[in-house]
Amino acid sequence: MKKTVSIFTLALCLLVLMSYPVLAKTINVWTGFPELEPFYKWAGAEFSKTHPDIEVKVLSTSLREFEQKLVTSIPTGTGPEVFDVGPYIAIKLIDAGLLPVNPPELDSYLKSGAWSQFAVDYVTIKGKTYGLPLMNGSRAALFYNKDMFKEAGLDPNKPPTTYKELMEAAQKLTTYDKSGNVIRSGLSLRISGGGSGLTEKFRFVLHNAGADLIVPTGDGKWKNGIDNEAGRDALRYYIDALHKYKVDDPQVKHDSDAFVTDTTAMFLRESWVIGEVKSKNPNLNYGVAPMPGWRRHDTLSQPWAIYMSSEGAKSKEVVEFMKFLTSTQAAPQLIELSGWIPERNFDSASLVKETPQYEFFVNPPKEIGFYADPVIPAFDEIQTKIADELMEAFLNKKLVDNPKGIEKTVRKMANMIDSILKRYKAYGK
Numbered sequence: 001m002k003k004t005v006s007i008f009t010l011a012l013c014l015l016v017l018m019s020y021p022v023l024a025k026t027i028n029v030w031t032g033f034p035e036l037e038p039f040y041k042w043a044g045a046e047f048s049k050t051h052p053d054i055e056v057k058v059l060s061t062s063l064r065e066f067e068q069k070l071v072t073s074i075p076t077g078t079g080p081e082v083f084d085v086g087p088y089i090a091i092k093l094i095d096a097g098l099l100p101v102n103p104p105e106l107d108s109y110l111k112s113g114a115w116s117q118f119a120v121d122y123v124t125i126k127g128k129t130y131g132l133p134l135m136n137g138s139r140a141a142l143f144y145n146k147d148m149f150k151e152a153g154l155d156p157n158k159p160p161t162t163y164k165e166l167m168e169a170a171q172k173l174t175t176y177d178k179s180g181n182v183i184r185s186g187l188s189l190r191i192s193g194g195g196s197g198l199t200e201k202f203r204f205v206l207h208n209a210g211a212d213l214i215v216p217t218g219d220g221k222w223k224n225g226i227d228n229e230a231g232r233d234a235l236r237y238y239i240d241a242l243h244k245y246k247v248d249d250p251q252v253k254h255d256s257d258a259f260v261t262d263t264t265a266m267f268l269r270e271s272w273v274i275g276e277v278k279s280k281n282p283n284l285n286y287g288v289a290p291m292p293g294w295r296r297h298d299t300l301s302q303p304w305a306i307y308m309s310s311e312g313a314k315s316k317e318v319v320e321f322m323k324f325l326t327s328t329q330a331a332p333q334l335i336e337l338s339g340w341i342p343e344r345n346f347d348s349a350s351l352v353k354e355t356p357q358y359e360f361f362v363n364p365p366k367e368i369g370f371y372a373d374p375v376i377p378a379f380d381e382i383q384t385k386i387a388d389e390l391m392e393a394f395l396n397k398k399l400v401d402n403p404k405g406i407e408k409t410v411r412k413m414a415n416m417i418d419s420i421l422k423r424y425k426a427y428g429k
Helices: 002-018 034-050 063-076 087-095 104-110 117-122 146-151 163-173 195-209 229-244 255-260 272-280 316-325 331-338 349-354 356-362 378-394 403-423
Strands: 025-031 054-060 082-085 132-136 141-145 182-184 212-216 222-225 266-269 286-289 298-300 303-308 369-371
Touching: 025 034, 025 063, 025 316, 034 054, 034 272, 034 316, 034 331, 054 316, 063 082, 063 087, 063 195, 082 316, 087 303, 087 378, 104 132, 104 316, 117 132, 117 303, 132 316, 132 331, 141 146, 146 163, 163 195, 163 229, 163 266, 195 212, 195 229, 195 298, 195 378, 212 378, 212 403, 222 403, 229 378, 229 403, 255 266, 255 272, 272 331, 286 356, 303 316, 349 356, 378 403
Parallel strands: 025 054, 025 082, 298 369
Antiparallel strands: 082 303, 132 303, 141 266, 141 286, 212 222
């Protein structure tokens, strides 16, 4: 009798368990770009159609918070299976042995011809590949408000082509109240917020002025590249914009918030702004032009990759999801849902026809050159520490028409850069 009851009880338990849905495997995706969240969610839903036992969960936060969370969770195995991050963070994790080398399937896919050799080389470290380039994280350009150009007597079909012209146009485009306070900036500069992003935006001016934060010394080492005339000119450009010509002001809105709300006439940023305009101010009459030139005429080109954690690499579904995120099927959705341009090759004709502002980002003119972040562990700390120095300098009105003060400020940053490189054993003369 007891045996019969036990068999009956076991059968009943099995029947109850079978009535519940099978628990899905989870792929956690983390990003520091909130605008990518809709794309990842779309990809998760599409992927689940062919992988019904897979659930994709997405966590997005501010870039700085995300980077801090990532570098503390990956070493303990508590991080995501898939994440996107810049090369300056990825190289730290790779050097520490915390990111897996691409398995043969992903390595072959990466080298299939879907990406430029530049992009492939950028995610190749010591002959091994890591991750897949998802999008171009920069290729920054000049966004400008055509209606404001007309209002200021400027030709909306002839945006500034040099930094000198940019400042001249900004002075005509800025509006003030009766007390002389800026109401609408002519040029919105990144002057606050800290972190490596602020320094990256400063480098838009610095690089074309003819300098770089760090330069190679020819022996596999680096040294500062800003303690020179070009470095001083770049800082002076900001000081003049803020305190001499007053085309920007710390008290007004900045960046994309300012552009989509008609409170700045121009600013320099990446393709994702197009998505912001579509969602927040679709009637905005604006243009996109190449980055202004100076001694150089380049723009930052930054392959931004997705990576797997060591735990994620153990799952064939994670490998398949990585391929799906960078597929031709996903490419148009990446643009539509985030505004970012896929790094892989894709047919952009219909995109440009529908939204002409994408033209520069997908078909940059031949005269524009490109530069990229140095892929060394020290670079993130350099940009972060220099950002603090820049924020202090930007607010210093005493630097106006003060060559010695500018020189002293730049030299302080140069010495800081070299000291960081020395600590990482990456300094050379």
